[in-house]
Amino acid sequence: MLKAIRNIKFGWIIILIGIILILSGISMIEGKAGDKTFLCFDEACISVQGISNIALGLLCLGVGFFKIKK
Secondary structure, three states, X not given: OHHHHHHOOHHHHHHHHHXXXXXXXXXXXXXXXXOOOOOOOOHHHHXXXXXXXXXXXXXXXXXXXXXXXX
């Protein structure tokens, strides 16, 4: 079992993190006006945070694919 875990490439983990970030960003953008996060309480701040999550998710996807190809 430990050998199987060690053989997993780190790129796949980064891709999974990127997908989670993108999904959370999309849910923040499509959310209701009354939603709150730990850092933001108004709708404009939440949409900026959602766009930032999407951008970070895309960056993680790019790095993950790069790590797999390399």
